[in-house]
Amino acid sequence: MLRGSCLCQGVAFEIEGTVIDLLYCHCSMCRKAHGSAFRARGKVKASEFRWVRGEALVRYFESSPGQHRSFCSVCGSSLITRFDEKPRILGLALGVLDDDPLNRPVCHVHVGSKAPWHEITDALPRFDGHATVPLTPEDAK
Numbered sequence: 419m420l421r422g423s424c425l426c427q428g429v430a431f432e433i434e435g436t437v438i439d440l441l442y443c444h445c446s447m448c449r450k451a452h453g454s455a456f457r458a459r460g461k462v463k464a465s466e467f468r469w470v471r472g473e474a475l476v477r478y479f480e481s482s483p484g485q486h487r488s489f490c491s492v493c494g495s496s497l498i499t500r501f502d503e504k505p506r507i508l509g510l511a512l513g514v515l516d517d518d519p520l521n522r523p524v525c526h527v528h529v530g531s532k533a534p535w536h537e538i539t540d541a542l543p544r545f546d547g548h549a550t551v552p553l554t555p556e557d558a559k
């Protein structure tokens with residue numbers, strides 16, 4: 419069981435499973451959504467995710483067609499992302515986790531649009547756009 423919550427603690431959630439496909443995304447939308455150099459995100463199964471409290475505070479923003487980023491309407495914390503084309507999977511902003519997901523980020527994506535003031539200093543693979551290698555086999559999702 420993994421727990422997560424927003425900055426104001428109004429929203430909390432639980433994940434009855436593992437977080438997969440952890441990575442760092444440097445695209446401009448992720449940078450703006452998080453107000454930071456990049457987004458650290460993973461994916462969870464929608465069937466294993468549940469809101470513990472504050473679901474009524476959660477708002478969704480469709481940042482790309484069919485991609486709905488959620489955030490706490492009180493404090494602005496980024497939470498999950500829903501995908502119309504992949505309803506069984508949710509994106510998860512790793513920074514709102516209160517527990518250690520145990521898995522670790524495996525690469526950087528959209529490095530081609532990273533912030534000019536940010537330097538990547540680790541040795542993880544970097545992709546200018548999407549990752550060109552599968553992170554987790556599709557049948558394991």
Ligand SMILES: [Zn+2]
Binds near residue numbers: 427429490493494
């Ligand atoms: Zn909040």
Ligand SMILES: [Zn+2]
Binds near residue numbers: 444528
């Ligand atoms: Zn991104």
